[in-house]
Amino acid sequence: MNVILLGAPGAGKGTQASQISDRFGLPHISTGDIFRENIKNATPIGLLAKSYTDKGQLVPDEVTCQIVEDRLSRADCKNGYLLDGFPRTIAQAEALDKFAKIDYVININVDFGLLMDRLCGRRVCKDCGESYHISRLNGETKCSRCGGELYQRKDDNPETVQSRLDVYKAQTAPLIDYYTKKGIILNFTSTDAPPSVLFAEIEAKLIELSK
Ligand code: AP5
Ligand code: MG
Numbered sequence: 522m523n524v525i526l527l528g529a530p531g532a533g534k535g536t537q538a539s540q541i542s543d544r545f546g547l548p549h550i551s552t553g554d555i556f557r558e559n560i561k562n563a564t565p566i567g568l569l570a571k572s573y574t575d576k577g578q579l580v581p582d583e584v585t586c587q588i589v590e591d592r593l594s595r596a597d598c599k600n601g602y603l604l605d606g607f608p609r610t611i612a613q614a615e616a617l618d619k620f621a622k623i624d625y626v627i628n629i630n631v632d633f634g635l636l637m638d639r640l641c642g643r644r645v646c647k648d649c650g651e652s653y654h655i656s657r658l659n660g661e662t663k664c665s666r667c668g669g670e671l672y673q674r675k676d677d678n679p680e681t682v683q684s685r686l687d688v689y690k691a692q693t694a695p696l697i698d699y700y701t702k703k704g705i706i707l708n709f710t711s712t713d714a715p716p717s718v719l720f721a722e723i724e725a726k727l728i729e730l731s732k
Contacts, residue, residue, distance in 0.1 A: 522545065523623050524541070524604065524623070524624060524627060525626045525627070527628045528631065529633065529686060530686060532636070533711045535650065535652050539650075540716075540717075540724075542603055547601050550593075550598075550604050552607040553606045556580060566584065570584075574676055582610055586613055586616040589607050590616075590620050593620065593621055609692065609696075610692050625707055626696075626706045627707050627723060628707065629710075630709065630710045633686065636682070640685075644671040645674055647672055648668075651665075
C-alpha cells in the first residue's frame with residue numbers, strides 16, 4: 522500500500538504517520554524530517570534547505586523530488602510506504618506520478634484556527650521524531666516512546682508558522698482537487714479530540730480498503 526498524508530502544517534500528519542506506520546508496517550517518509558536531519562548534519566542539502574525552512578518557504582521542487590525518488594527506490598519501500606509532507610506542489614505530484622503508483626491519499630482537514638496553537642505548543646523528540654503538545658505533557662521533558670529529549674522546532678514560531686500556512690493555501694491545497702479527480706482521496710477531519718480518535722477512523726478505513 523503506497524499512501525500519501527496530505528494536510529496543512531499542524532494538521533497532524535506526523536502524529537498520524539507514526540501510528541499508521543506502526544500499525545501497517547509502512548516506512549514513514551517525511552521530507553520535513555529528511556531536511557531537518559540534513560540541516561543537523563550540515564550536509565549540502567541541509568545548507569540549501571535551511572534557507573527555505575527557516576522562512577517557512579518550500580525547498581525547490583527539483584531537489585525535493587530527487588530526494589524522494591532516491592528514498593522510494595530503497596528496499597524497505599518494496600511493499601509500500603507512507604509519504605508525509607510530499608508532494609506539496611502540483612509539480613511535485615506530477616513528478617511523483619512518473620516514479621510511483623499511489624493507492625490512497627489521506628487528506629486531513631482541520632480548522633485553521635487550531636493550527637497556530639498546535640504548532641507553537643509542539644515539542645518533538647530529538648531521537649524518534651514523535652510530536653507532543655505542551656498542553657498534554659504535564660511538564661514531562663522526555664519522549665514517552667523512546668525516552669529521547671524533547672525540543673521545539675525552529676520553524677514553530679508565530680511568524681514562520683503564518684508563512685507556512687500561507688504557502689500551504691497557495692501551493693499545497695490545490696493537491697486536494699488533483700487527487701480528488703484521480704479518485705484516490707480519503708477525507709478526514711482533525712478536531713480538538715485526541716489524535717487517537719482520528720487514528721481509529723483512518724485505521725478502520727485502511728482495513729476496509731485492504732480487504
Ligand atoms: P514539515 O516537517 O513537513 O512541516 P509541516 O508540513 O509544516 O507540517 P508539520 O510537521 O508542522 O505538521 P504535522 O501535520 O506533521 O503535525 P504534527 O503531527 O506534528 O516541513 C517542514 C519544512 O520542510 C517546510 O516548511 C518546507 O520548508 C520543507 N519541506 C518539507 N517537505 C517539503 C516538500 N515536499 N517540498 C518542499 N519543501 C518541503 O502535529 C502538530 C501539533 O499538533 C503537535 O503538537 C501534535 O501533538 C498536535 N496534534 C496533532 N494532532 C492533534 C489532535 N488531533 N488534537 C490536538 N493536537 C493535535
Ligand atoms: Mg510533520
